[in-house]
Amino acid sequence: MDIRENRAQKINVTIDGKVCEATTDDTILRIARKNGVYIPTMCYLSKVEPIASCRMCVVEVEGVEGAILSCQARATDGAVITTKSSNLHKQRQNIMKLYNVNHPLECGVCDKSGECDLQNKTLEFGVNTQSFTAKDMSRPVENWGFVSYDPALCIMCEKCVRVANEITGNEALQISTGGYKSSIVNVKKDFNDASLGESAAVCPVGALVSTDFKYTSNSWELDKIPATCAHCSSGCSLYYEVKNDKIYRVTNDFEFRSLCGAGRFGFDFANENTSKDNEAFHKAITAFREADTITFSSHITNEEALILQKLKEKYNYRLVCDEAYGYQQFLKAFGSVSGESLYGANLESLSNSKGIIVLGGRINDDNPMVKYHITMASKRNRARVAYMHPIEDSNISNIVTQFIKYEVGSEEGVAALLANALLQDKELPQGLRDFLNDLDIGNISAESNIGEEELAALVQSLDKKEGFTLVIGSDLYNHPRAVQIAKLIGAIQKYSSFDVLLVPPFTNALGVALICTLDEKVGNYTVGYNAVGDFELSCLGEGDLDMPALNQQEGTFTTIDKRVVPTNVASSYNGYVLNDIANALDLKSIYTIDYTSKLPVKAGFKAMAFDELPFGFDIAGVEHRGYLLVSKPIKAIEIFEEIEEIPAYDGAIIYRCNLNGQFGMLSNRTKALKQDEIYLKGSVQFAIVSKISDGDEVEYIVDGIKYKRIFKLDSSLKGTIALHQNYDMGLSSTLVSSYRFSHLTLEQ
Amino acid sequence: MHEEIIHTNNTSKEKQNYTMLELGSTPAYGWPAFKQVVKRSLSRELFVGLWLTIKEMGKTLFLGGKHTTQYPFEKLPISPRYRAIHNMLRLLESGHYRCIGCGLCEKICISNCIAMETRYDENQRKEVSEYTINFGRCIYCGYCAEVCPELAIVHGGRYETASEQRASFSLFDDMLTPIDVLKQQQEFAGFGSVSPNADAAIKKTPLAY
Numbered sequence: 007m008d009i010r011e012n013r014a015q016k017i018n019v020t021i022d023g024k025v026c027e028a029t030t031d032d033t034i035l036r037i038a039r040k041n042g043v044y045i046p047t048m049c050y051l052s053k054v055e056p057i058a059s060c061r062m063c064v065v066e067v068e069g070v071e072g073a074i075l076s077c078q079a080r081a082t083d084g085a086v087i088t089t090k091s092s093n094l095h096k097q098r099q100n101i102m103k104l105y106n107v108n109h110p111l112e113c114g115v116c117d118k119s120g121e122c123d124l125q126n127k128t129l130e131f132g133v134n135t136q137s138f139t140a141k142d143m144s145r146p147v148e149n150w151g152f153v154s155y156d157p158a159l160c161i162m163c164e165k166c167v168r169v170a171n172e173i174t175g176n177e178a179l180q181i182s183t184g185g186y187k188s189s190i191v192n193v194k195k196d197f198n199d200a201s202l203g204e205s206a207a208v209c210p211v212g213a214l215v216s217t218d219f220k221y222t223s224n225s226w227e228l229d230k231i232p233a234t235c236a237h238c239s240s241g242c243s244l245y246y247e248v249k250n251d252k253i254y255r256v257t258n259d260f261e262f263r264s265l266c267g268a269g270r271f272g273f274d275f276a277n278e279n280t281s282k283d284n285e286a287f288h289k290a291i292t293a294f295r296e297a298d299t300i301t302f303s304s305h306i307t308n309e310e311a312l313i314l315q316k317l318k319e320k321y322n323y324r325l326v327c328d329e330a331y332g333y334q335q336f337l338k339a340f341g342s343v344s345g346e347s348l349y350g351a352n353l354e355s356l357s358n359s360k361g362i363i364v365l366g367g368r369i370n371d372d373n374p375m376v377k378y379h380i381t382m383a384s385k386r387n388r389a390r391v392a393y394m395h396p397i398e399d400s401n402i403s404n405i406v407t408q409f410i411k412y413e414v415g416s417e418e419g420v421a422a423l424l425a426n427a428l429l430q431d432k433e434l435p436q437g438l439r440d441f442l443n444d445l446d447i448g449n450i451s452a453e454s455n456i457g458e459e460e461l462a463a464l465v466q467s468l469d470k471k472e473g474f475t476l477v478i479g480s481d482l483y484n485h486p487r488a489v490q491i492a493k494l495i496g497a498i499q500k501y502s503s504f505d506v507l508l509v510p511p512f513t514n515a516l517g518v519a520l521i522c523t524l525d526e527k528v529g530n531y532t533v534g535y536n537a538v539g540d541f542e543l544s545c546l547g548e549g550d551l552d553m554p555a556l557n558q559q560e561g562t563f564t565t566i567d568k569r570v571v572p573t574n575v576a577s578s579y580n581g582y583v584l585n586d587i588a589n590a591l592d593l594k595s596i597y598t599i600d601y602t603s604k605l606p607v608k609a610g611f612k613a614m615a616f617d618e619l620p621f622g623f624d625i626a627g628v629e630h631r632g633y634l635l636v637s638k639p640i641k642a643i644e645i646f647e648e649i650e651e652i653p654a655y656d657g658a659i660i661y662r663c664n665l666n667g668q669f670g671m672l673s674n675r676t677k678a679l680k681q682d683e684i685y686l687k688g689s690v691q692f693a694i695v696s697k698i699s700d701g702d703e704v705e706y707i708v709d710g711i712k713y714k715r716i717f718k719l720d721s722s723l724k725g726t727i728a729l730h731q732n733y734d735m736g737l738s739s740t741l742v743s744s745y746r747f748s749h750l751t752l753e754q
Numbered sequence: 755m756h757e758e759i760i761h762t763n764n765t766s767k768e769k770q771n772y773t774m775l776e777l778g779s780t781p782a783y784g785w786p787a788f789k790q791v792v793k794r795s796l797s798r799e800l801f802v803g804l805w806l807t808i809k810e811m812g813k814t815l816f817l818g819g820k821h822t823t824q825y826p827f828e829k830l831p832i833s834p835r836y837r838a839i840h841n842m843l844r845l846l847e848s849g850h851y852r853c854i855g856c857g858l859c860e861k862i863c864i865s866n867c868i869a870m871e872t873r874y875d876e877n878q879r880k881e882v883s884e885y886t887i888n889f890g891r892c893i894y895c896g897y898c899a900e901v902c903p904e905l906a907i908v909h910g911g912r913y914e915t916a917s918e919q920r921a922s923f924s925l926f927d928d929m930l931t932p933i934d935v936l937k938q939q940q941e942f943a944g945f946g947s948v949s950p951n952a953d954a955a956i957k958k959t960p961l962a963y
């Protein structure tokens with residue numbers, strides 16, 4: 007997993023008389039923590055590189071002059087370390103005295119009170135008088151949109167800056183130094199960035215806080231409900247903080263993990279004011295008896311997916327899930343070559359990589375957590391990041407080392423070129439070798455518009471490095487040639503030094519893909535569960551029967567990390583749930599979570615009951631949440647087809663892609679994220695090709711849905727592809743069965 | 755008339771002197787007994803005792819010597835340490851309510867009867883948007899008054915807690931000093947007030963001015 011760890015040697019160090027086993031790459035602080043020895047810190051944050059700005063973590067090492075910063079210093083074999091002495095105590099006490107100089111005495115109103123590091127350490131070191139002084143000055147609070155900054159409270163620990171640079175990668179925060187005048191400045195104030203919520207989360211004092219939450223509740227009044235984020239397939243762990251049946255905010259184990267803006271601020275999507283509507287319920291049962299198809303969104307729990315699968319087995323329904331079908335087929339084809347039912351990489355291995363290729367997805371918008379982990383790899387390991395896509399993304403230009411542009415529709419050729427480049431000097435079975443040798447490289451290069459020298463440069467840049475990840479995005483899952491592409495990617499997983507991460511396109515798409523036997527086409531009469539149908543069960547509150555939203559149910563999700571994780575009820579729900587319907591249709595189970603232990607072991611799940619699933623992290627930062635899926639061996643059949651002629655995508659093209667932290671029907675229901683104006687965004691070139699101009703209202707049809715949008719010029723875009731968003735479409739936003747690029751035909 | 759009786763079995767062997775009272779004879783039947791009662795009742799002693807009472811009655815009735823408190827029209831002053839329905843005090847200078855919404859009273863309340871909501875107001879202050887005490891549950895322990903860092907919530911002397919509505923006098927505004935009588939607001943001296951030596955005990959913070 008951690009590549010750095012492999013090279014480290016085993017050593018023994020003594021900390022406060024305790025002999026501790028460690029490795030040479032571990033810092034003294036980490037060793038101490040792992041062994042239960044407490045060293046106070048103010049600026050240390052486990053998930054970023056040591057900041058070393060507070061000096062609270064000083065320790066004494068025998069035979070070494072002066073104080074050692076334990077957060078930064080690595081241990082040497084046989085070192086004898088003292089973490090507590092009267093001298094160290096005095097030093098630390100003085101640091102706390104300095105932190106308290108002119109710190110406003112406003113704990114009484116401060117959001118952080120009760121969970122504030124400054125409060126805690128001030129008490130811990132018994133600072134009850136003030137002996138230093140500095141002239142106070144006016145330092146007004148700054149409102150940056152999602153977060154607010156109060157420089158008077160800031161202790162300049164730099165955690166927020168580090169997170170913005172090293173993890174979220176928004177690079178919005180900088181330090182303005184000037185002794186006592188120092189403060190944090192937001193250099194991107196014009197852009198109200200929800201990912202700054204991450205910086206607020208790590209702030210040890212009340213300096214950087216959520217603007218919306220500010221002064222609304224004391225932290226100790228809120229109940230923490232451990233749950234899993236419902237917005238995207240990363241399934242981050244979080245806590246809904248609840249009082250009087252209202253979610254006040256979302257927090258997380260920020261020491262080790264992060265959340266994106268949607269996870270942090272988009273929490274109020276519950277289906278409220280529901281009741282047990284008997285009439286609607288009976289209609290639903292009738293609809294189920296009549297229906298031959300259940301369409302559904304992958305925004306459901308594993309248990310619900312299993313209920314649907316059982317209903318299928320009993321009543322022969324067709325199960326249609328646009329959000330997961332392509333992914334399921336892709337995963338299957340991928341496994342048929344790689345020989346494994348699951349892909350190899352996960353988020354942690356991604357952040358530890360030294361070389362990363364992203365293919366077929368606008369990763370910054372599709373899955374922020376993947377982007378964060380690429381940022382970590384880039385900032386910490388100086389990883390090479392190649393971004394292969396038809397549209398350049400200026401938001402990630404700070405981490406991408408090589409942008410490789412290819413033609414829309416040419417993904418099969420691109421995958422073949424990539425396989426050819428990455429498998430060049432690898433030992434391959436004859437069939438695959440022949441296939442690669444037979445490729446008409448020149449032709450494919452020409453058609454896909456990827457220069458041979460570009461790939462050569464890519465391969466060369468990875469030379470003498472190790473730890474590679476290939477990130478696959480959702481452009482490929484619904485590609486007309488998805489099966490062939492998946493096989494090529496499978497070959498890369500199996501034979502190259504690359505680990506593949508098949509980013510699931512939507513929340514729990516992986517779970518649905520593993521649990522349900524999906525069908526492609528709908529029949530005559532459909533019941534839609536959080537999806538369009540003749541009879542609609544909806545958590546948006548606008549269907550024929552209400553269903554609970556994902557923060558109103560208990561159950562499990564399957565995340566991008568191939569982990570099955572629990573989520574709990576944060577907001578009460580009084581209506582009917584899917585299990586009630588299933589019971590009425592003779593599947594007997596008291597609670598939905600009775601299905602947790604029945605998830606298919608064949609697909610890699612474990613027969614673990616819901617209440618046995620753990621949640622949280624240990625002191626060393628190891629995640630203990632749910633369990634990891636077991637990848638099952640699959641008999642590999644390596645049959646590749648000829649590369650197909652690349653269809654021409656000329657003229658104006660639109661790309662289905664939700665921007666700015668929007669994911670779909672849930673995110674746009676929330677107060678913090680809701681947007682009223684939704685644009686079709688394109689470049690000047692696109693405007694010329696499609697003969698429209700900035701501010702025009704255009705009408706067009708995608709996936710059978712008619713859209714009316716204002717066209718907006720976006721100077722960060724180039725070329726003839728516009729970005730088309732569908733997150734405001736409610737249940738219709740789940741109709742995503744087609745390839746993400748399509749021709750734009752304007753309705754006049 | 756003294757008689758010397760020598761108790762021969764007295765171990766002290768000393769002489770004991772007893773005086774016998776002359777009680778006359780006890781009436782043996784109805785009529786003499788009745789006569790005795792009448793004679794004893796109506797002799798002067800009765801009126802000697804009763805005179806004091808009659809004198810006080812006269813004073814009370816005719817000379818304004820009443821001591822009865824005319825409750826509920828009249829109430830006795832109550833000790834500042836008495837703990838009854840709370841008062842919410844204001845700052846004397848600005849008239850703004852003192853409560854800063856810190857929530858310590860809510861937290862400490864032993865019977866969980868304080869409920870409050872706060873928000874960020876237009877003046878960048880923490881505003882107390884809702885504040886109620888459920889007096890059906892309050893046990894008048896005084897913890898809230900003691901913990902309050904602003905001397906905002908204190909106990910008042912209002913001990914009558916009967917009302918038609920449970921919600922009566924439990925809202926913030928009901929407890930708050932009415933702004934027009936701000937001048938009469940008394941600094942609280944009871945449970946949770948500043949100690950008399952507070953000024954002397956305070957530690958000064960150095961200031962760089």
Ligand code: SF4
Nearest residue numbers: 113116119122211212
């Ligand atoms: S940041 Fe901490 S110490 Fe400062 S006012 Fe807030 S709670 Fe108090």
Ligand code: SF4
Nearest residue numbers: 160161163164166209
């Ligand atoms: S805003 Fe918070 S996290 Fe950032 S430097 Fe100040 S105290 Fe540290």
Ligand code: SF4
Nearest residue numbers: 863892893895896898
């Ligand atoms: S007096 Fe005691 S019980 Fe009553 S509100 Fe105050 S703390 Fe609560």
Ligand code: SF4
Nearest residue numbers: 853854856857859902
């Ligand atoms: S303790 Fe005092 S200042 Fe704090 S909320 Fe209660 S009444 Fe207000």
Ligand code: FES
Nearest residue numbers: 058060061063077
């Ligand atoms: S924790 Fe080591 S310097 Fe702050």
